[in-house]
Amino acid sequence: MEAIVGSANVPRRPRTRFGAAVRSLLRSADLLRALTEADLRFRYGRGPGRFLRWLLEPFALVGIYLLFVTFVLDRSGPAPGLSLACAIVPFQLVMSTVANAMEAVDIRKPILLNMRFERKLIPLSSTLTESTAFSASFLIVVVMMAAYHVAPTLALLWLPLVVLVNLYLAAAAAYAATLLGLWLHELKPFLLSFVRMLFFLGPGIVPLAAASANSQEILRFNPLTGMFEAYRDVFLNGVAPAPWELLYPFGIATAVLFAFVPLYGSEQRQFAKVV
Amino acid sequence: MISVEGVGVRFYFDRHLKVVTAAAARLRPHGSTKWGVRGVSFESPGGEGIALIGPSGSGKTTMLRLLAQVYWPDEGRVVVRGRVASLLSIDAGLLALLSGRENAMLLGVLGGLSRRGSRRALESVRERSRLGDAFEQPVSTYSQGMRARLGFAVAEETESQVLLLDEVHEALDHEFRAIVEQRARALVEAGGVVVASGHDHQMLERLCTRAIHLDTGSVRNDGPFKEVQQAYLAAVDAATDASATW
Numbered sequence A: 001m002e003a004i005v006g007s008a009n010v011p012r013r014p015r016t017r018f019g020a021a022v023r024s025l026l027r028s029a030d031l032l033r034a035l036t037e038a039d040l041r042f043r044y045g046r047g048p049g050r051f052l053r054w055l056l057e058p059f060a061l062v063g064i065y066l067l068f069v070t071f072v073l074d075r076s077g078p079a080p081g082l083s084l085a086c087a088i089v090p091f092q093l094v095m096s097t098v099a100n101a102m103e104a105v106d107i108r109k110p111i112l113l114n115m116r117f118e119r120k121l122i123p124l125s126s127t128l129t130e131s132t133a134f135s136a137s138f139l140i141v142v143v144m145m146a147a148y149h150v151a152p153t154l155a156l157l158w159l160p161l162v163v164l165v166n167l168y169l170a171a172a173a174a175y176a177a178t179l180l181g182l183w184l185h186e187l188k189p190f191l192l193s194f195v196r197m198l199f200f201l202g203p204g205i206v207p208l209a210a211a212s213a214n215s216q217e218i219l220r221f222n223p224l225t226g227m228f229e230a231y232r233d234v235f236l237n238g239v240a241p242a243p244w245e246l247l248y249p250f251g252i253a254t255a256v257l258f259a260f261v262p263l264y265g266s267e268q269r270q271f272a273k274v275v
Numbered sequence B: 001m002i003s004v005e006g007v008g009v010r011f012y013f014d015r016h017l018k019v020v021t022a023a024a025a026r027l028r029p030h031g032s033t034k035w036g037v038r039g040v041s042f043e044s045p046g047g048e049g050i051a052l053i054g055p056s057g058s059g060k061t062t063m064l065r066l067l068a069q070v071y072w073p074d075e076g077r078v079v080v081r082g083r084v085a086s087l088l089s090i091d092a093g094l095l096a097l098l099s100g101r102e103n104a105m106l107l108g109v110l111g112g113l114s115r116r117g118s119r120r121a122l123e124s125v126r127e128r129s130r131l132g133d134a135f136e137q138p139v140s141t142y143s144q145g146m147r148a149r150l151g152f153a154v155a156e157e158t159e160s161q162v163l164l165l166d167e168v169h170e171a172l173d174h175e176f177r178a179i180v181e182q183r184a185r186a187l188v189e190a191g192g193v194v195v196a197s198g199h200d201h202q203m204l205e206r207l208c209t210r211a212i213h214l215d216t217g218s219v220r221n222d223g224p225f226k227e228v229q230q231a232y233l234a235a236v237d238a239a240t241d242a243s244a245t246w
Helices: A017-044 A048-072 A080-107 A121-136 A138-147 A154-183 A185-200 A213-219 A223-237 A243-274 B022-027 B060-067 B100-110 B115-120 B122-129 B132-136 B144-157 B174-189 B201-207 B225-245
Strands: A002-004 B002-013 B032-044 B048-053 B075-081 B084-087 B162-166 B193-197 B210-215 B218-224
Touching (some): A017 A048, A017 A080, A017 B100, A017 B115, A048 A080, A048 A138, A080 A121, A080 A138, A080 A223, A121 A138, A121 A154, A138 A223, A154 A185, A154 A223, A154 A243, A154 B022, B002 B060, B032 B048, B032 B060, B032 B075, B032 B210, B032 B218, B048 B060, B048 B174, B048 B201, B048 B225, B060 B162, B060 B193, B100 B115, B100 B132, B100 B144, B122 B144, B144 B174, B162 B174, B174 B193, B174 B201, B193 B201, B201 B225, B210 B225, B218 B225
Parallel strands (some): B048 B193, B048 B210, B162 B193
Antiparallel strands (some): B002 B075, B210 B218
């Protein structure tokens, strides 16, 4: 299908391929930002209430698990609160992005039924929406570092790369979740439980080193294991993340994108029929 | 400006008769398929209004969604040259929890404006839509007419060459209907195309000189509005008489 803008009262088409590519990129960026802003307001409302929610949610989660680790498991270890926060922050990004992406097509039903737009941006918009809350949740890491007197080190320079891999993993999960949310509508709670389970099938509550040697080998298959450990290295251990901690989640995310993006490309044509 | 060649749109259903995507249909056996429209062809060089008429379920909305590129054809080809503005759903493409302003911003960008352009157009949209203070309120508090007014006001800002209207205009009050008709006529005079569907034939006649009668997803008649409308109404009368006799 073809839609060609060819009139004097709309901007002229660029003369070169490079110009066309730049224009298309700028248009996609505008669209992505508009979709994300609308999604943020739709999901989190407006005003200070939403910032408060973003800030408090990780504290509530860490609080629950901290009690669990300290009193139930009786395995306090070094700075358990900070260690937990290092797992909860990256996990929350993946979890909330998956939850968002599963509903992303449904909540956009009015616009999907009314006009054409680049639907490939929907999962990216889910990722960006949740990464806003994710950035607010870093406050808990700062608070925990202060509470446990853990001073920042040069390892913090690795943080941008760790965050990028985390975002890449969340975006890949978003493409899969958007399609699975459409295909297996009735299984959404089960799919979310599966993602939640990955927190416990990884070194979420206690660090990888605290697990037995056999368990460690198995836990490494979980792509979130590398992420949790990378955040711990940067904030808690003060060392550079081990290469596998970033390369393994990156590889899994790339494989998921390879599998799901082409599928998404063909399925997006049917979105308006099924919403 | 519009070229539709042997177009068909197929819907896939699972065994519970829920519409699913083609890939999902392959995963779920015992489903069925149905063509929403099939073998539809027509052309418009521009400078005309086309009414799609026919009973409910005849494929009017499917055809408009094809022209808006909301649906992709499963067979055939659709070419639309020019920027398209569309009001195709009863909620006019608006997200209920967002305010009129926020929706206008989003729809402007989706409609082809840059973010800056869309932001610049907000006051104009507010004025054109005549929503007053309601522009800042969530769209969930709007009546259907208010939604249609906002949707149309945004569509106007995108300076489109093709305008698609699916019954939405029928929710408008008389004053705003006159505005829609005036703008649609101006677009046609400028060489654009208006494609409208609905059951208010008087309004359609004022907007369109040509009509296409769709029946069970196929073109039954295509020609001057009055002729096609009369043939359609005669067919409706004949069907009503037949069922009354039965």
